[in-house]
Amino acid sequence: MSAVTGAVRVAPPGNPIIRSIRDSLVVAKRNLIRMSRIPEMVIFGVIQPVMFVVLFSYVFGGSMTVGGTTDPAVYREFLMAGIFAQTVTFATAGAGAGIADDMHKGLIDRFRSLPMARGAVLTGRTLADLVQTALTLAVLAVVALLVGWRTHTSIGEVLGAFGLLLLLGYAFTWVGALIGLSVRTPEAATSGGLIWLFPVTFISNAFVDSSRMTPWLRHVADWNPFSATVQASRELFGNPGVSQSDAWPMQHPVWASLIYSVLIIVIFRTLSVRKYRSATA
């Protein structure tokens, strides 16, 4: 067997954590290169929330009551945290479609045949999506400023709000990863990644004042993980319409948002990595 072992040029595994980080970054880089070569996807990803900003603030603004007023300017400020939060969750579909596409094209098989860290393919993908989400969010914030959105707090609080938003988006890409590994085609992953986002983002405090919902819907909205991040961002931006509900997540939105996001990451990362290890195209 000497000839066999002699030919191996592969270093034995080093520190598993360092290896995992390194492999994840290699895969993240690969996905970022891909994204840069399909700029249409990135551009559509930006146009969609910009459209939402414009439609919601100019079509709905004026007919929405927030904090006892129907002033469109107030609604616009109220709205932005909701749109930001919805935008970051759309990354779910991108992650799912990307991973389903890799399965479909046999790339997951190639990765699984390599001596790389087990979770790195998925972590790399979610990290690349995080970069894209951050870019989209930056463009969106500029558009929001242009239509009159303002923050009324310290820079630290504003950055904190964006941090929570990105964390939520990152958590949702792990849901997308699991969807991508569970369906047969990238198309199914895209629709599967989007469909459930509508109830999640609409039965919340994102676009309307949840205190005006029927009691059971209000209950769902108050405990919706998505609402916690919206509430936290609104509070940290100093924007109007912060919910006065005594539900715990509405009273402690920053903590609630952190806990929810971390929980989602832990649960869906575990499930996804397990699924990945046995994935068959």
Place this chain on the structure above:
Amino acid sequence: MPGAIYAEGLVKTFGDVRALDGVDLDVPEGTVLGLLGPNGAGKTTTVRCLTTLLRPDRGKAVVAGIDVLKDPDAVRRSVGLSGQFAAVDEYLTGRENLQMVGQLYQMRAKAAKARAGELLEQFHLTEAADRPAKTYSGGMRRRLDLAAALVVSPPVMFMDEPTTGLDPRNRQELWGVIKQLVSGGTTLLLTTQYLEEADHLAHDIAVVDHGRVIARGTSDQLKARTGGERVEVVVHERERIPDAVEVLTGFGKGETTVEEHTRRLTVPVAGGAKLLAEVIRELDTRGIEIDDIGLRRPTLDDVFLSLTGHLAEVRDEAEANGIAADAKGRGRGKEGAK
């Protein structure tokens, strides 16, 4: 001591489908095994089990001296896999693809870069190296995929139908690449649906059907069982069949079979195209008019026919129907000759 690739009693079921039904393999170090079988025989499943992508329900597998089930990560460090479909990222350039794979084999970025350059040259991809793989032809993608499997010069390689879907020119070229590779001492398991390919590349052939190895041997041994090359002639006039039989028997190394209703005569030969030319000349000299003539090499179908008495069953319906009809036609021919 078991060979570089060793499997014993591999079983894998998917629901009701018994994809592997006790596969045994033993590939000595530095040799090439051709795993020959029709669609759905279990070739891909075998490769996936041996490369840690699938866990067999039962059985034992040892690759490069490492137990596949006990230490899959060590196996991954010692094998290269080129799957049934070229697994390259089409938005990355050829160079980027190879660099990424190198890094994921835990090479340093610089070493991965240098290795990518070497491989691109070796696989004649230098010119296209910095174009996205999306722009590559089927043959180029296949070469890139093979190069990716070779990044660390693994001692054991698996190639799943490396030339399926390629045109003859690309196939020839890839054969050259594979031959060069194994001349360096790599142990290779290659799956194929073409006897010709196994014949060309493999030292030994294992024929698989329904998840089992139904025959093994060198290609000469298998061909001996199938009768090797044949000349087939379709005579224009029924009355001239006896004359034609006389000619063919003169050139052949066995009995000439006759299919009366199609006026088709078949005789086993040795001598290839040159002999075919002589047969044509002789028929012409005797004024025997022919509608068709050709040299037939044994195919997977012939191997199956001789091993199992039936043709390779293809689980794809449309194809299965076509082949079944064909089988009947040839079956009658055989009976007619008796």
